[in-house]
Amino acid sequence: xxxxxxxxxxxxxxxxxxxxxxFKPKAEKQDRYHDIQxxxxxxxxxxxxxGAFIDKKLVGYLFCYQRESNQSSxxxxxxxxxxxxxxxxxxxELISRLIEILKEKKYKTFTxxxxxxxxxxxxxxxxxxxxxxxxxxxxxxxxxxxxxxxxRKKIY
Numbered sequence: 001x002x003x004x005x006x007x008x009x010x011x012x013x014x015x016x017x018x019x020x021x022x023f024k025p026k027a028e029k030q031d032r033y034h035d036i037q038x039x040x041x042x043x044x045x046x047x048x049x050x051g052a053f054i055d056k057k058l059v060g061y062l063f064c065y066q067r068e069s070n071q072s073s074x075x076x077x078x079x080x081x082x083x084x085x086x087x088x089x090x091x092x093e094l095i096s097r098l099i100e101i102l103k104e105k106k107y108k109t110f111t112x113x114x115x116x117x118x119x120x121x122x123x124x125x126x127x128x129x130x131x132x133x134x135x136x137x138x139x140x141x142x143x144x145x146x147x148x149x150x151x152r153k154k155i156y
């Protein structure tokens with residue numbers, strides 16, 4: 001059974017440890033997404049950090065914050081699920097709980113971006129669940145040009 005809990009800043013070290021094990025960034029890239037000060041900065045923007053637990057073990061997370069440029073929109077900055085627990089509904093449970101919270105807070109839109117070449121399962125998930133693809137940009141990822149896709153979902 002998957003349990004979703006809302007986490008706080010005190011949980012950052014545990015979540016960052018999980019995130020590093022999921023994404024396995026090169027040493028020079030670790031600070032870009034796994035620096036605790038950066039997490040604190042985003043968390044100050046009405047951040048929401050959700051953790052997914054199976055048998056009391058953290059197996060996934062979702063970290064979102066309110067966009068400064070659009071106060072009716074919430075953006076998923078990072079999310080990940082431990083490799084051993086994928087395809088078990090963990091991400092679906094995390095996003096479902098987030099959407100409940102955002103509805104309660106009267107947000108209108110949820111946005112999330114992905115790199116289809118790097119994260120094909122995430123791209124498949126977002127298209128399967130009818131997220132609207134609203135923008136594409138060619139960006140550099142680990143020294144090569146690749147496509148970054150921007151998605152949004154209307155909450156209400």
